[in-house]
Amino acid sequence: MTVTMHFDGTLHVVIASEAKQSFTHKKRYLLKGAYEKTYKKKKFLYSNTITRAPREYILKIQNMSAKKTEAFICDTENKGFLMEFIESNITKRLIPRGLSWFGCMGGLSLVAFMIQLGTGIFLMFSFIPSAAEAVSSIQRVSHSVPYGWLIHRIHAVGPHVMIGMVISHMLRILFKGIYRHPRELHWVSGACLLILTFIMYYTGYLLSAGNHSNHSVLSMTSVYALHIAGIPLTMGLFMGMHFFMVRRTGIYEPL
Secondary structure (H helix, E strand, O other), rough: OOOOOOOOOOOEEEEEEEEOOOOEEEEEEEEEOOOEEEEEOOEEEEEEEOOOOHHHHHHHHHHOOHHHHHHHHHHHHOOOOOHHHHHHHOOOOOOOOOOOHHHHHHHHHHHHHHHHHHHHHHHHHHOOOOOOOOOHHHHHHHHOOOOEEEEEEEEHHHHHHHHHHHHHHHHHHHHHHOOOOOOHHHHHHHHHHHHHHHHHHHHHEEEEEEEHHHOOOHHHHHHHHHHHHHHHHHHHHHHHHHHHHHHHHHOOOOO
16 A cells, blocks of 8 residues: 655545455545554554544554543654654564564674673673683682673673574575675675674683683783774674665565
8 A cells, every 4th residue: 555645744644444455445534743654554543633533543543542542642742752763663663474583683683792792791890811810710700700600601602692693694685685786785794794703702712711722823912802892893883884774775574
């Protein structure tokens, strides 16, 4: 169904009830300060001013009572920019039917990265970047710090989960051919993020291994600086570029 939006304060809203594909009843109403969003076959009507004529149709669409509808209108009028942004992108964002968890691996990879970032900041307060004291400092975190063992295990297992999610996400992109025009840079930035994820995992292994790994080439301090600053900042830049391009060109299957 085609929706035409007007920014002059008025909008003609078409409410259709289809009994068959070849037969459609349409009723038109003129609402001031209203706008309509259509996601596939679901219609939700948001209005600042609702007259009595289309109230029954609006209530039918929204499946709300009259009191809840009035409260919704008042909340809409009093919302600021930040609240509207959060609701339109996070809390009230509509997801179409048929979307599997396999199609959400990109977002889940971001969640795994944020968990790694939080647990890593916690471990920074007790970890000593020294080849002689690295293992002992990790043991001290696990045995002496409250819930340190849990934070350490999450930070140790998290990279495996994150790598699996990133690989699953890229395999889906590859087999569905989503990397083609105009999304070539999506694929390039995603491949760079995968490589950076492997480097992050390897540097973390060097830090946790202590004397059991070979530090003749790379010093512990340089590996530590690369692990906590260099790679995360680089990944943040690539993530920002990746998400900006996704917003710019759109994704293959809309969320």
